Amino acid sequence: MxxxxxxxxxxxxxxxxxxxxxxxxxxxxxxxxxxxxxxxPTSYMLTFAYYAFGTKSTTLMDTASKVLYLTEPNTALEEMEFDMEFSLFSMDLSFDQYKQVGGEQYPIRRYDLHFVLDDLVDKEMTSNLERTPPKFPTQTNQWLVHPAQGMPEFNSGHEWQVLAGLPDETVVEAYLSFNDLYQVIDVRSELPGIDVVWAAIYTGTEDEMLSADGDVVSPIGYPVQPDRTYWSPFRDSMSHEETFLQMLKDIQPYEELAAEVSSHKNLELEERIAFIEENGFDTYGAVITGPKREVEALKDSALIRHMKLGEVKLWNWTK
Amino acid sequence: MELDKVKLKSFQVLGWFSVIAGIVALALLNIAMLSGYDLPITSQLSFWITVILISGLISLSNRQSRSLGFWGLGIAVYLAFFIAVIFILGWIIVPFP
Known part of the structure; x- marks a missing residue:
């Protein structure tokens, strides 16, 4: 066995x-x-988890969107048409920017932003603008000028002359700099027959276009016209001024990213938010649009110190 | 005796089929993600999972092919987890309908 x-x-x-x-x-x-x-595949899942629970993709998108509303005069975005693509540890965000000239919105720029995690590593901007604002803002080359500032680099007389030479069947966009600080509501009532589309708000830095640290700043402001578009941060806003201030506070934690997305070199949000909270909302310049004849009629307005002509389009005014 | 051999062989073939189908599915998924193109694999992933799962489960019933079956099942479970994560997180990170 x-x-x-x-x-x-x-x-x-x-x-x-x-x-x-x-x-x-x-x-x-x-x-x-x-x-x-x-x-x-595991890295792909980690990428998705990062954009869902780390720095959210929607936060990056909202910051880019909000800063453009506040720093690029007379522009709007259509967030429903944002393209979002994800690859390993990175995200591509592409969208069009629109400008109101006369009664219609025109696409003016295409942004392609490439993020590696939350770092903006590449920004491509394709512009359709015929009259482009200065790429590198300085103290004197900006299109909206505070009353305390000296002469700007553009010649206002020359701009009025160009405007006068345009056909009557055109609509134009114009950057108006005022000779004093005003309330936006007063500016709207003083400029009849046209749309005041964007108002630049005085934040204590525009006298010399320098922050307390000596950095060059650019105008910030907000869209004035009611915006009923579904994706606009100003939709259902009872006060555009308060929404503007809230948006500044929203982008403050992401100021570095916001400055990279915008054409502005410095935002200096802490200093500017504190000034607005203390002094309120006064405007020193605005962007308007309307028929060429109506804009030309503003030449003798006591309100206006300088005018810089923006985009010009064929007649589309129906108001 | 011959029938037993055929049975054993077919279980092993099914086991290897499960593993190889899993590896092919993973390889195609890698290609789709690295190339950035929307290849058919991404929409056919549930079909691949079903095939891998069925062949893996069958090969589990024989001792000789059991380890192959576990490999196949492991890949199928991973692919199902991948789909679930991408679907749920994709819904969170892309705010558009």
Whole structure:
């Protein structure tokens, strides 16, 4: 009996060993192949998790959107047409920017932003504008000028002359700089027959276009006309001024990103928010649009110190 | 005796089929993600999972092909988890309908 048991155990041993060998061979072959193939999908899931629970993709999108409303005069975005694409640890955000000239919105720029996690590593901007604002803002080359500032780099007389030479069947966009600080509501009532589309708000830095630290700043402001578009941050806003202030506070934690997206080199939000909270909302300049004749009629307005002509389009005014 | 051999062989073939189908599905998924193009694999992933799962489960019933079945099942579970994560997180990170 003992002999048989011993013999059986001797027979089984090689079978178990052969099976173990086969399994370990399979494991040796399969593990590196499968682990290598899991790296990319797992990284993809981690990327999605980062944009869902880390720095949210919607936060990056909202910051880009809000800063453009506040720093690029007379522009709007259509967030429903934003293109969002995700690749390994990165996100591409593409969208069009629109400008109101006369009674219609025209696409003026295409933005392609490439984020690696929350870092904006590449920004491409394609512009359709015929009259482009200065790419590198300085103290004197900006289109909206505070009353305390000296002469700007553009020649206002020349701009009025160009406007006068345009056909009557055109609509224009104009950047008006005032000779004093005004309330936006007063500016609207003083400029009849046209749309005041964007107002630049005095934030204590525009006298010299320098922040307290000596950095060059650019105008910030908000769209004045009621905006009923579904995606606009000003939709359902009871006070555009308060929405403007709230938006400044919203983008403050992401100021570095906001400054990179915008054409402004510095935003200096802390200083400017504190000034607005203390002094309220006064405007020193506005962007208007309307029929060429109506804009030309403002030449003798006591309100206006400088005018810089923006975009010009064929007649589309129906008001 | 011959039938047993055929049965054993077919379980092993199914096991290997499950594993190889899983590896092919993973490889195609890698290509789709690295190339950035919307390849058919992304929409056919549930079909691939079903095939891998069924062949993996069948091969589990034989001791000789069990380890292959576990590998296939593991890949299928991973792919299903991948689909669920991408679907749920994709819904969170893309705010448009």
């Amino acid at each position: 003992e002999f048989y048991k011993e013999q059986n155990s001797n027979i089984k041993k090689p079978v178990v060993n052969a099976k173990t060998m086969t399994v370990s061979k399979q494991t040796l072959i399969l593990i590196p192949i499968i682990v290598a193939l899991l790296i990319v």
